[in-house]
Every structure is written in C-alpha cells, then in structure tokens.
Amino acid sequence: MTPLHLSFFTATSCIGTGLDATLAALRDQRGGLAPCHFGDVKLNTCVGEVPGLEALALPPELAGFDCRNNRLALLALEQDGFASRVREAVARYGAQRVGVFLGTSTAGVLQTEMAYRQRDPQTGALPAGFNYAGSHNPFSLPGFVRTHLGLQGPAAAISSACSSGAKVFASARRMLEAGLIDAAVVGGVDTLCLTTLYGFNSLELLSAQPCRPYDVNRNGISIGEGAAFALLERVPAQVADDAILLLGIGESSDAHHMSAPHPEGLGARLAMEQALASAGIEPSQVDYVNLHGTATRSNDAAEAQAMAALLPSTACSSTKGATGHTLGAAGAVEAVICALALRHGLLPAGINTTQRDPALLVDYRLASSMQPLQYVLSNAFGFGGSNCSLLFGRGDSGDASNAASRH
Template sequence: MATLSQMPPLEQLAITGRVAVTCVGRGREAHVDAMSSGRSGLTACDFPGVDFPCWIGRVGGIEDELFPGRMAAYENRATRLAVSALETEGFSCRVAAAISRWGSRRVGLVIGTSTSGVEKLENVYRNWSGNGPLDPAYSLRHHNDHHAVTSFLAEYLGIEGIGYTVSTACSSAAKALIDGAQLIRLGLCDAVLTGGVDSLCLTSLFGFEALELVSREPCRPFDARRDGLSIGEGAGFILLEREGDGPRLLGYGETSDAVSMSTPPPEGEGAQAAMREALGRASLDPEEIEFVKLHGTATKSNDLAESAAVASIFPFGPPSASLKGMIGHTLGAAGAVEAVLCLDAMESGIVPGTVGLSAPDPALALVPRIQSASGEIRRAVCNAFGFGGSNSSLVLGLS
C-alpha cells in the first residue's frame, strides 16, 4: 500500500455548484436548519406495497411536482428527484454556465445509482393483468436501465461530453465524484456534473428487509441499541470544474475489500486504506482534518468496522458524525448527498451531530458527536462504503 508521501498530488478542483434534495427538504437552507436543530426527516413507512413496520426518508410531494413534458418518456420517481434537485437554488443554471464556458462536449457527466428507475417497473408489474404486453409507458432504456437517469440528465441539460453511470452500491455517488475528478485530471473534460440519485422502491425495502438489516424504529447510528438502517431517497449533485471559485475537492481514495458481499472486515482495513489514500492525494496529515463525516449506517457490523478504521487513522479523535439518522440511507446517492450536506455545514459554521444517537456503544472504537454545535471546519473527510467491499473516501476543503 502506498504511503502518504508516495501518493501523487491532486490538483485542487473547484466545486462550483452543489445541491441536495432529501426527506428534510430541498437545498442548503433546509439542510442547514435540520443539521443545526438535530431534526430528522424520517417517518413511519407509508410507501405503497410495504407490509412490514419500518421508518423511511421519503421526499414529500415529489409525485406532484411538475415534470418537463419534452422528457415525459423518462418520467419516474428517480428522475423526478433529479429534476427537483436541478431546479433547486438555480443549480441547472450553474450547469448551463459551465457548458457556456467550456462547450457542451467538454462537460462530462458521471452519476451514481443503485436502483435507477426500477420503481416504475414495480408499478407496471403491480398493475399488469398477467396477460398481454406490459404498459407501453414502460421502457427499459428510459427507466430500469442503470444508465437511464444519466441519459435523462444529458438530454435535459444538453451535456455532450463523456457520460456514464457508476453502480457500486452505497459508494456509487462518491465514486462518481472521484471519476469526475479523474476525467478532468486526464484532460478529457474541463467540467463534470457528478452526483447520485436513488428513490424509494420495493426492491430496496424488501431486499434489505430480507437481509434483516431494516430497523423497526428510526435508525440509531453507533448507538448501543442500534439494530439496522432506515432507507431514504434523494438526489445530490456536485459540479466540478478545472478552475473557478468555491470549495475544493482536495483528495480522494478508493479500495476494494474483496472479503464478503455484505459484511466488511471487522477492523475496516479497506476503509483505512481509502482514507490514507485520500489524505495522501490531499498532501494532508490526519491531524489536519477537523471533521469526519462517517458512513454510519446503524447496522451492527458496518458501524463496528468503520469505528475501528476511523480510530486507527485519527487516534486523536476529531469530531465525527453520521447523517443517516437525519435523512436515512440514500443508498447509491449517499456519497454525493452527504458530501453536499458536509459542505453546507462547513460553510455555515456547524459541526454536525448524529441524530438518533443517545447511548454510544462502548464496544466501538470512537464516539461520534451526539449534538450539533457551532464551530469551524476547513477540511473534512467524507466516507462512503458499499456492499461488496467498495470503499470511497473524499477530502473536502474550503477555499
């Protein structure tokens, strides 16, 4: 494994735009308010077709928002979330400005997702008689294909540069951000729209329930009584550019455990390596990091492994927190959504707490913050770890 001093330095790419939509609201003001007050957006599950008790992070009113008529073929819950984010705080105008600066062929697009528009197919099958063709409104290319959301964004925004989709479970959107940085470093793009989108769907809810990973109560990351996750939905976008004003992507790291399809190694060796790689690319020592945004799923094994990994890299204990008690686990979108929220906190002078945590597990190697507080964060690490041992770590900094 490369040491910190052996890692090639990373040009500090500009984050010229960002936005997130989650169950607590749309845009920066809503998320800053939720982080400041410790407000959770999780609610008792009312998603159609779910017959077991759980709590979810559902984005309210998404079904009723306007959807562009010219893009009607792509309409589903995931693309609705994407449109809601694009049209929040004028984010789509920032993308248009980047296209104007660099040209549509020099702007790339890399999006992470776990389920794309599978919710559309679920509804089609639920309403199918069992005879004859499926509803003609359903199209594999426009909905269930993992590239469907990315294709939608390219057409909707007029992006003609390199475009592809990353689907590595819960690290997807963080890896999309890393890929966007690499496209710029390689000279293939001058700007890249990155991020992630995932919507609530029966595939995710019943899938995690089958794995016995869904909590019957709002999730409690790193709590002694934690018993599983709460699934959420959302969209988070980050616009990376070769130059410009705004926060910086200082470094990144990614590794693969190759140990288990669903359980990380208890000491989190792969997560440790990803964080070390990210710090090396940022040319930073662990002591220079002022906050660690934990992946923090609230499952027994994941919190155990991440706490061991973070404590091994940051033994002096900078403030850390999980955001999933506030917004739920947005799966493939989590890496981007939570990076946006971390930047919102940094620019607003907030050190986030861990909603749902009240009795820290004494068996864990670290104790995350319980309550939010005022404080300056200039450099932060953001973790996103996925099934199959896919680990990603980002280092974000204010300019």
C-alpha cells in the same frame, strides 16, 4: 492530486429541499425519518421519503424518462439555481466539454415493479408504455440529466452500491485530469422502491425505529431517498475563502463478503488513508468525518475500527440518523453536507443516537456545534467492499493557491 473546485452544489432529501432547508435541519438537529407509508408496503420500519414526487411531472419532451428517480432528480436540479449554473458552464466551455457522472443503486426500478403488476394476464406482456431504457436502466439518470441540461460531453452511471455517489467524483477527476472535459456534473439520486425495502428486510437489516448510528442499541438501517449534485471544475486563479475544494480521493475494495464489510475495517482504512495521502494532509489536520454510519452492528463496528486506527480523536458523526440511508445517493448527499459544514462552520450531530457504544472508540458527536472547519472527510462504503473517501477543504485552507500555481 490537483484540487478541484465544487463551484456550485445542491441537495434534496427528507430533511429538506435545497441547501437552506438542509442546513436548517442540520443546525436544528431535525431528522426526516417517519414510519413507512410508501405505496402498499407493509413493513414495520421508518423511511426518509421526499414528499410530492408522485405529483411532479417531467416536461413533455422528457416524458420518456418518467420515473420516480428522475422526478427527484428534476426537483433537485431546479434548487439553488443549480441547473442555471450548469448552463452557464456550457456557455463557457461548450456542451461537449461538460461531463455527467452520477451514482444510483436502483435507478427507476419502481417503474419496472409497477409494470410487472400490470402485465397482460393472458400473455404476460408488460404494458405498452413501459420504457426500460428511460426509467430502470441505470443510465436513465445521467441520460435524463444530460438531456435536460443540454450537455453533450462524456456521461456515465456509477452503480457500486452505497459508494456510487462518492465514486462519481473520482470518475470526473480522471476525465478532468486527462483533459477530456473542463467541467462535470457529479452527484447521485436514489428513491424508495419495493426492491430495496423488501430486500433489506429479507437481510434483517431494517430498524423499526429511526436508525441510531453508533448507538449501543443500534439495530439496523432506515432507508431514505435523496438527490445531490455538484459542478466540479478546475480551481480558478482566485477563489473565495469559503470556496469548497475537493482535495483528496481514496478508493479501495475489500472483496471480503457480498454484503458484510471486512471485520477490521481494512478497506475503509485504506480508502481514508489514500484520500489523506492524495491531498497531502495529515490525519491530525482533519476537523470532522462524516461517517458511513449505517447503524447496523457490523458496519459501524468495522468503520469504527478503521477510524480508531487512523483518526481516533477526530470529531465524527453519521447524518444518516437524519436523512436515512439514501443508498446510491448517500455519497453525494453527504458530500454536500460536508460542503455546507465547511462553508458555515457547522459540525453536525448524529441525531437519534442517545447512548454511544463504548466499544466503538471514536469521538462521536451527539450535539451540533458551530466552529471553524478547514478539512472534512466523507466516507461511503458499499456492498461487496466498494469503498470511497473524499477529503474536502475550504478555499482559505492554503490549497487553493497551491492548485492555482500548478496551472
């Protein structure tokens, strides 16, 4: 594929608001998971909550979009000057030439949960102020971002479970390559709600401790909330050495089971192979893999089999031990973490993991290190076997000049 440029990006999660805070937490191996005190939830688990969202107000003209998910989206959009950079892109290309492709798994379902608690006891009617289209509807997120940023290009919500925030890059790439847009806002947002907390609890997948990916004693996930955005554009003629390029994308579908991955990691391996092949990169060139690494027994084992078959000696870790599993936002949050890793030469540790499972034959890193990185791979695998892998590289990797010569 023709490389694309992540010209600007930002992320907010329980480890920090914006890039500087996120990078500092990764360098310090500091996580944001804590015992759950969300609403009136009574579960023995840890979550990654972003503080202050209850008090955050949307602008009056956007009140119809009000929900926890869109409040987090607004908080993230205003970090690192991201919203201003998008508006500069509008000035360059025109509002109709900037697309919006965003991933989410539950959107503003919390708003619906609260509305059902306030039904009329006689008629069962929902509160008059409840606005499904502006909150719970999956398109609420791209609709809100599109309106807030003044965009008029194609827009779509991608809801493919935990691969949602990665697959948006593929959707944007297809639009860019078709010549329908000149830039795209891509990313993902997911927030805490009762549906996911009690749902994963019913599957017996929640850990009582901060999750421990790839640990011999791993026993489940920690749900987090997060938001990440990137502005995706064609590669310009001149790019900085530390520019971040999207070089390859791989998508696959196990269709093995509704909630369990293929036991041999077939879909995961196919997605990683496709990402490398589309970039023309050999497995030996990859410096780091940000694993999907949910800390469940079956998911980590399946992904490890795929890694052992394709990238057995490549350094890897799961940053979900720090952020928790941000579900539909995970692919976008971890893509930004990969961008930070490339830009700053940081190989992030998988925190909370203390004893690597010897049955998982991968080079899982327990301590962060500073070293030059050229290529990194980010994995996002979802329920139903929806898989996506993204390969990123630096501007000085040699691929930037090759991309510019194709235009």
